[in-house]
Structure formats: C-alpha cells, structure tokens
Amino acid sequence: LHIIGLGLTPDSISLKGVNVVKRCTKVFLDAYTSILVSYEDMAQLMKETLNRTDLIQADREMVEKRSDLILTDAKTSDVAFLVVGDALCATTHSDLYLRAVQQNIEVKVIHNASIVNAVAATGLEIYKFGRTISVPFFEEKWRPASFLVKTVQNFQLGMHTLLLMDIKTHELDWKCYMKGLERYQNPRYMSCAVCCQQIMQVFNEKCEEFEEAQQACKENKFDENVRVVACMRVGTDQQRFICCSIKDMAGLDKEMGAPLHSLVVLGNEVSEMEEEM
Amino acid sequence: LHIIGLGLTPDSISLKGVNVVKRCTKVFLDAYTSILVSYEDMAQLMKETLNRTDLIQADREMVEKRSDLILTDAKTSDVAFLVVGDALCATTHSDLYLRAVQQNIEVKVIHNASIVNAVAATGLEIYKFGRTISVPFFEEKWRPASFLVKTVQNFQLGMHTLLLMDIKTHELDWKCYMKGLERYQNPRYMSCAVCCQQIMQVFNEKCEEFEEAQQACKENKFDENVRVVACMRVGTDQQRFICCSIKDMAGLDKEMGAPLHSLVVLGNEVSEMEEEM
Numbered sequence: 001l002h003i004i005g006l007g008l009t010p011d012s013i014s015l016k017g018v019n020v021v022k023r024c025t026k027v028f029l030d031a032y033t034s035i036l037v038s039y040e041d042m043a044q045l046m047k048e049t050l051n052r053t054d055l056i057q058a059d060r061e062m063v064e065k066r067s068d069l070i071l072t073d074a075k076t077s078d079v080a081f082l083v084v085g086d087a088l089c090a091t092t093h094s095d096l097y098l099r100a101v102q103q104n105i106e107v108k109v110i111h112n113a114s115i116v117n118a119v120a121a122t123g124l125e126i127y128k129f130g131r132t133i134s135v136p137f138f139e140e141k142w143r144p145a146s147f148l149v150k151t152v153q154n155f156q157l158g159m160h161t162l163l164l165m166d167i168k169t170h171e172l173d174w175k176c177y178m179k180g181l182e183r184y185q186n187p188r189y190m191s192c193a194v195c196c197q198q199i200m201q202v203f204n205e206k207c208e209e210f211e212e213a214q215q216a217c218k219e220n221k222f223d224e225n226v227r228v229v230a231c232m233r234v235g236t237d238q239q240r241f242i243c244c245s246i247k248d249m250a251g252l253d254k255e256m257g258a259p260l261h262s263l264v265v266l267g268n269e270v271s272e273m274e275e276e277m
Numbered sequence: 278l279h280i281i282g283l284g285l286t287p288d289s290i291s292l293k294g295v296n297v298v299k300r301c302t303k304v305f306l307d308a309y310t311s312i313l314v315s316y317e318d319m320a321q322l323m324k325e326t327l328n329r330t331d332l333i334q335a336d337r338e339m340v341e342k343r344s345d346l347i348l349t350d351a352k353t354s355d356v357a358f359l360v361v362g363d364a365l366c367a368t369t370h371s372d373l374y375l376r377a378v379q380q381n382i383e384v385k386v387i388h389n390a391s392i393v394n395a396v397a398a399t400g401l402e403i404y405k406f407g408r409t410i411s412v413p414f415f416e417e418k419w420r421p422a423s424f425l426v427k428t429v430q431n432f433q434l435g436m437h438t439l440l441l442m443d444i445k446t447h448e449l450d451w452k453c454y455m456k457g458l459e460r461y462q463n464p465r466y467m468s469c470a471v472c473c474q475q476i477m478q479v480f481n482e483k484c485e486e487f488e489e490a491q492q493a494c495k496e497n498k499f500d501e502n503v504r505v506v507a508c509m510r511v512g513t514d515q516q517r518f519i520c521c522s523i524k525d526m527a528g529l530d531k532e533m534g535a536p537l538h539s540l541v542v543l544g545n546e547v548s549e550m551e552e553e554m
Contacts, residue, residue, distance in 0.1 A: 005390065007291060007388065007389065007390075008388060009293065011291065011292040011293040011296070012291040012292070012293055012387070012388070012389075013291060013292055014284060014288065014289040014290060014291055014292075014389075015288045015289070015290055015291075015292070015295065015322075015326070016286065016288040016289055018292065019288070045292075049292070086390060086394040086395070086397060086403075087397075088394075088397035088398060088403075089394055089397055089403050091402065094397070094400060094402075097400075098400075109398055110289070111284065111285060111289070111390035111394065111395040111398070111512050112284065112289075112291075112389060112390045113282065113284075113363060113388035113389045113390055113391075113394075114390075114394045116393060116394045116403060117363040117365075117366055117388065117390075117391045117393045117394055118363070118388040120363060120364075120365035120366055120371070121365060121386055121388070123371060123374075123375075125368065125371075126363075126365075126366050126393060126409065127408060127409050127410070127411070128408065129408060129409075130407055130408050130436075131404060131405065131406060131407050131434075131436055132403065132404050132406075133404070134404070153434060157408075157430060159407075159408055235388050
C-alpha cells in the first residue's frame with residue numbers, strides 16, 4: 001500500500017508519486033478530506049500524465065468502514081491511496097496505515113505539503129507556531145469553546161495558532177431523513193469570518209459553556225482586538241491573505257471568496273516578518 | 278522568481294515544480310540548507326527529466342549576501358530557486374522572498390513536504406505538537422539551554438516537541454585560519470544521541486547557565502525518563518525510528534546511522550497511536 005500525499009493542488013503530486021502510481025494496479029483518491037483536489041481534476045491529470053482512466057473515488061464510508069476494499073488488493077499487489085495535503089496529517093489516514101500494518105501489508109508513505117507548513121506563506125515563522133487546532137461549527141446545543149482556550153494558551157506563550165476550519169461534506173439532512181429519505185445537505189465550509197463570529201460569541205455571551213474560555217481570555221488579555229490573518233486557498237493561484245483584528249474579521253463575510261480557509265491567530269509578539277503582507 | 282520546495286528527496290519535486298523549472302532561464306539549488314538533496318542528485322534528475330545541465334549551486338554566501346546575483350535575472354525572466362523541504366520553512370528563504378518583493382519582483386511559491394509535517398510518520402498526531410525548536414551544538418563557552426525550557430513548556434501542556442538538530446556545513450577551521458589558510462571543517466550533523474547527551478548535561482551539571490532549565494524541568498517533572506522518538510532520514514528509503522527514554526537515547530550513538538536526524542520529545546499524554554511504532 002502506498003499512501004501518497006498530493007499537496008495543495010493536483011499538479012503538486014511528486015515525480016516519485018507519479019512513478020509509484022504508474023505501477024499500481026489500483027489507484028484510490030480519498031474524497032473525504034479532499035476538497036482542494038477534485039476527482040475530476042485528478043482524473044484528468046492521471047489521464048494526461050499516465051494515460052490512465054481508472055481512478056477510484058473513495059468516500060468517507062469506504063475509507064473508515066470498508067477499508068478492506070482497499071486493503072484486500074494491497075495484499076497481493078501495489079495499490080495507491082491518494083490523499084490531499086500530506087499523507088499522514090489526518091487521523092483517518094493514520095488509521096488506514098495502522099490497519100494495513102496489522103494485516104502485515106507493507107505501507108510506504110510519500111509526504112507532501114500541507115497547510116501546516118504552507119502557512120509559512122503568510123511570512124510568519126513556522127517555528128513560532130504552537131499547536132494546530134480544529135474549530136467545529138457551533139450548533140444549537142453544542143458550542144464547545146475549548147478551541148479558544150487552546151489558542152489562548154499558545155498566545156500567552158508568544159506563539160501563533162493555526163486554526164483549521166470545520167468542513168461538513170456529507171451530512172444527513174435530518175428533516176428529509178425523518179420522512180424516510182436519505183438526502184444530504186450541501187457541503188459547508190467554515191470561513192474565517194464565521195470562525196471570528198464564533199469567537200465574538202464567546203466574548204460576549206454570558207453562559208456556562210463559555211465560562212472557562214472567557215476566564216482564560218481575561219487572564220491573558222486576549223480580546224476582540226487581537227490580530228488574525230485569514231488565509232484563503234493557500235497554495236493555489238487564488239491564494240489571498242487578510243490581516244486585521246478578530247472584531248473586524250467577523251464582519252468580512254463576503255470579501256473572502258471560496259474555500260478553503262484557515263485562520264492564524266497571531267501571538268502576542270510579532271517580528272518584522274509581518275511587513276511582507 | 279519561483280521559490281520551489283523540493284520535499285525530502287530529489288524526486289519529491291512536484292509536477293508543477295518541474296513544469297515551472299522547464300521554462301526558467303536560470304535554476305539555482307540552495308546548497309546551504311540542503312543536505313537531503315545533493316547537487317549531484319538534483320543535477321542528474323534535471324538532466325533525465327528536462328535534459329538540462331545548467332543547475333547552479335547557491336551557497337550560503339550567495340543566498341544571504343549576494344542575492345542580487347539571483348534577483349537581477351529574476352527582474353527580466355523566470356528564475357527558479359530550489360529549496361529542500363518546504364519553500365518557506367527556513368528564515369533564509371523568507372528573507373530572499375522579502376528582498377525580491379522590495380525590488381518589485383513577483384514571487385511565486387510552490388510548497389512541499391518538510392520535516393514539520395513528515396514527522397507524522399511516527400504515528401504521532403500532528404495536532405498534538407507544540408512549537409518546533411532548533412537545538413544548537415554546545416560549545417565550550419556557549420551552552421544555551423533555552424531549547425529545553427521551551428520543550429518543557431510544550432510537555433507541560435501535553436504537547437509533543439519536534440527538535441531540529443544543528444547542522445554545521447561551512448564552518449571555518451580557526452586553527453588554519455590563524456595561519457592564513459581558509460580551510461573549512463568537515464560538515465557536522467547533530468545526532469539524536471548527542472542531543473540527548475546535551476539534555477543529560479543540563480540535568481546533571483551544576484552551573485549558572487543551566488539553572489533556568491533545571492528549574493523548569495523540576496517543576497514539571499521532566500526528567501531523564503521522559504520518552505523520546507529518534508527520527509532518522511525521514512521521507513527517504515532509509516527512514517528509521519527508535520523510541521526510548523532520554524537517558525537510553527543518550528547512549529545510542531552508533532545505532533542511528535547517517536544524518537539527518539530529528540528528535541521528538543513526547544508530551545505527558547500519549548494516545549494509542551504510538552502502538553504503531
């Protein structure tokens with residue numbers, strides 16, 4: 001089994017990756033985490049480069065629950081599993097790796113760029129980033145603010161924080177489901193504006209679930225004036241950055257354009273590097 | 278100017294990177310940070326893939342002090358600057374970026390894998406890493422232990438720490454220099470064993486320069502039994518990992534083989550993922 005990171009655009013696949021794909025009997029594209037690289041674009045690239053038309057789309061269910069579809073072939077021949085970004089940056093892919101190893105299948109990994117290092121395009125030093133944090137969409141009854149607590153921990157150590165926005169690509173439409181129809185909602189991608197709106201909610205609403213986060217913000221002087229950098233479509237030709245306060249970012253819903261977005265919350269010490277932007 | 282990340286081996290260059298190099302009038306290889314990709318290997322790859330034999334080696338001096346050699350051509354034509362790992366993970370390359378922008382030269386960046394995400398190959402979650410830290414060689418009169426203080430900060434938050442080992446590729450041989458000869462020492466690469474030996478020195482020696490680090494270790498129960506993972510030659514076919522305590526790692530000098538090494542200090546919470554190793 002070859003787990004091959006594609007990087008941030010289809011043609012970011014490495015020469016090594018292409019050479020491995022060439023000799024594989026089956027080639028899967030992970031369609032669960034991949035919105036940066038569409039099935040159509042990747043299939044097109046495979047056709048042009050290798051004259052292959054047999055790219056298989058692997059949805060979340062196949063990767064997580066029916067991984068044997070992938071692993072059975074990998075027992076007897078070379079199989080490629082293409083992953084957007086780096087090969088092992090998402091837990092799902094590490095899981096696949098582990099399951100393969102448990103079945104005595106040799107796994108080879110080809111790394112590539114992911115947002116975790118490409119965020120250096122902001123001009124911020126990669127060595128000044130604390131832990132990377134995922135931000136979930138707030139729902140009516142589920143509004144965890146722990147992402148903000150962790151961000152404040154980084155902030156207080158002078159570290160920047162990379163926030164990865166929630167993606168919902170395959171959510172059941174419950175209203176239809178109640179009526180017996182299995183329909184899915186349109187995919188939703190969190191924008192930097194929505195993320196900052198959620199942070200503003202935490203700042204301004206009095207309720208039990210936000211208490212811990214509010215306390216942490218207060219103690220460390222983390223407020224609506226802290227500066228953030230919105231990173232849109234990093235690594236693509238449509239890449240764009242915007243730097244302003246959390247408060248201002250929360251109002252920028254329309255200026256940001258298509259996904260994928262990531263947000264950097266600047267630490268409380270910023271070097272001259274930021275001039276670049 | 279195109280700053281192109283090569284990733285961790287020569288053939289990790291992306292298709293996009295190859296296509297850009299094809300149309301550039303000059304192609305520089307950064308030889309300062311590149312030990313993973315030798316000039317010979319890269320020149321060979323360019324010859325095979327693009328039938329080009331004009332790869333220019335850019336040493337540290339050219340990149341840092343005589344960057345106009347690179348930028349002058351970039352004003353009037355496409356110039357490629359190849360960088361091992363990700364295009365912007367080292368400060369040197371961000372500097373080049375900034376200088377180009379100041380001269381109104383358009384800069385495009387092609388990202389690639391770097392140790393910062395490839396360390397996921399250990400099976401540790403990339404989201405549980407705190408800031409990345411560089412470790413300098415101790416010298417007789419200069420033994421800064423601040424790298425350990427920062428590691429303990431990560432540890433105390435339950436975060437893993439990626440330590441990047443010092444590299445000395447172009448150091449003057451002072452004895453020769455005194456005699457009027459400009460000779461250079463053999464390149465030196467820190468191994469994980471040497472790094473752990475330095476940590477053991479901090480634990481065991483009573484002296485002023487280590488006091489702050491010793492205090493931080495004591496307060497956070499960070500001692501010689503903390504587990505570390507040695508990561509050797511990540512991303513290459515000779516990749517290898519060893520997991521043991523700091524104390525044991527300090528004694529493993531001979532088992533580790535060739536550079537490049539990186540060390541992960543595990544946080545005080547480790548999930549089941551480590552089973553993979």
